Amino acid sequence: MNILKCTKCNAYTLKEKCPECDSKTFSPKPPKYSPLDQYGKYRLIYKKEQLL
Numbered sequence: 001m002n003i004l005k006c007t008k009c010n011a012y013t014l015k016e017k018c019p020e021c022d023s024k025t026f027s028p029k030p031p032k033y034s035p036l037d038q039y040g041k042y043r044l045i046y047k048k049e050q051l052l
């Protein structure tokens, strides 16, 4: 069984569509990548370009 979550009304459901607002539901598991890491990477690239 796969628990899904509606990002609009924060409701948990087993259906691929939220019964409340009919929008697509997503797995509540956090994504593997961290947004903070991505920003760090971009900052590094930016710094390198500034040095060139």
Ligand SMILES: [Zn+2]
Pocket (backbone or CB within 6 Å): 006, 007, 008, 009, 010, 011, 018, 019, 020, 021, 022, 023
């Ligand atoms: Zn919903």
